[in-house]
Amino acid sequence: MKCIRIGVLILLMQLTSCQDQVKETKEPNDSKLAKRVIVLGLDGLSVDGFKTAKHPNLDALFADGTISFTTRPVMPSVTLPNWTSHLTGSGPEEHGVDNNGWTLIDHQLPGLEKDSDGYFPSIFKVLKDQMPNIKTAYYYNWGNLINPINQKYLDEVNFLEDDAYEENYKKANAFALKHKDDPTLIFLYSVHVDHAGHNHEWMSPEYITSIEEADVKVGTLINALKKDGLYDDTHFLLITDHGGKGTGHGGMSPGEMNVPWGIKGPGIKKSSAFKDYNSNKNTALVLARLFGRDSLPESWTGKVPESIFESN
Ligand SMILES: [Zn+2]
Numbered sequence: 037m038k039c040i041r042i043g044v045l046i047l048l049m050q051l052t053s054c055q056d057q058v059k060e061t062k063e064p065n066d067s068k069l070a071k072r073v074i075v076l077g078l079d080g081l082s083v084d085g086f087k088t089a090k091h092p093n094l095d096a097l098f099a100d101g102t103i104s105f106t107t108r109p110v111m112p113s114v115t116l117p118n119w120t121s122h123l124t125g126s127g128p129e130e131h132g133v134d135n136n137g138w139t140l141i142d143h144q145l146p147g148l149e150k151d152s153d154g155y156f157p158s159i160f161k162v163l164k165d166q167m168p169n170i171k172t173a174y175y176y177n178w179g180n181l182i183n184p185i186n187q188k189y190l191d192e193v194n195f196l197e198d199d200a201y202e203e204n205y206k207k208a209n210a211f212a213l214k215h216k217d218d219p220t221l222i223f224l225y226s227v228h229v230d231h232a233g234h235n236h237e238w239m240s241p242e243y244i245t246s247i248e249e250a251d252v253k254v255g256t257l258i259n260a261l262k263k264d265g266l267y268d269d270t271h272f273l274l275i276t277d278h279g280g281k282g283t284g285h286g287g288m289s290p291g292e293m294n295v296p297w298g299i300k301g302p303g304i305k306k307s308s309a310f311k312d313y314n315s316n317k318n319t320a321l322v323l324a325r326l327f328g329r330d331s332l333p334e335s336w337t338g339k340v341p342e343s344i345f346e347s348n
């Protein structure tokens with residue numbers, strides 16, 4: 037009899053601990069969720085370029101986070117397929133964007149899933165559908181970039197001509213301040229590093245300078261966020277689409293097919309570099325995880341590199 041009682045007790049204890057686990061995954065603790073995420077996107081930022089350029093502001097930022105130097109772009113190592121992968125958690129085989137000329141009405145392969153307007157689901161749609169109070173912004177200076185993204189899930193969009201990007205950094209800062217009490221996702225992109233590579237070669241002095249110029253703007257943004265009390269509870273990502281070789285990219289050389297990928301913020305591990313297999317198509321899943329969302333489109337094939345989190 038005693039054995040049965042102990043057995044029942046153990047069973048009850050196991051059931052209770054199972055319930056606790058289920059509760060924990062289904063109802064994420066709000067205090068652990070991202071308050072705001074700023075995605076710093078620099079087109080064409082190669083690993084060698086990042087390691088050669090002087091960028092004290094990015095160094096200070098990611099000294100409190102972690103960076104991968106072995107993240108793989110999706111194939112081909114071309115701009116639009118890769119930024120689409122970052123923002124849609126999938127590869128060209130799923131989202132169908134295989135070249136820079138892709139448009140909603142002119143493309144070869146339909147995406148595996150479509151929203152009511154015909155767009156493959158982006159992180160902006162996933163978050164807006166599940167978090168009606170989230171605020172989203174998208175800043176860019178290469179026109180085609182936004183073509184695969186349904187803009188109805190964006191609260192603010194701004195495009196700058198001729199590789200300008202400083203104004204977008206200011207707008208991102210203002211957007212973060214305006215919505216400081218709401219969850220916020222800001223995508224802040226510039227193409228000028230890629231254009232320096234095309235115009236002067238990857239790793240040319242002009243290319244390195246273009247990275248160092250971006251770092252100055254990052255520093256200004258960080259100082260403004262600190263002044264407004266928004267820095268400590270902001271997550272930052274540093275992402276890019278591909279590296280380069282000579283005056284181009286699109287091929288399979290290691291310099292084109294390995295890129296930096298960094299993250300920093302509450303709950304993110306502080307370590308010099310993480311070595312998980314990582315892909316540009318993981319970014320949207322990481323963003324979803326930061327905001328506590330685990331109900332994702334079935335066609336998203338990326339995965340979260342788990343070792344970036346403190347608890348792992
Ligand atoms: Zn590019």
Ligand SMILES: [Zn+2]
Pocket residue numbers: 080115230231234285
């Ligand atoms: Zn390019």
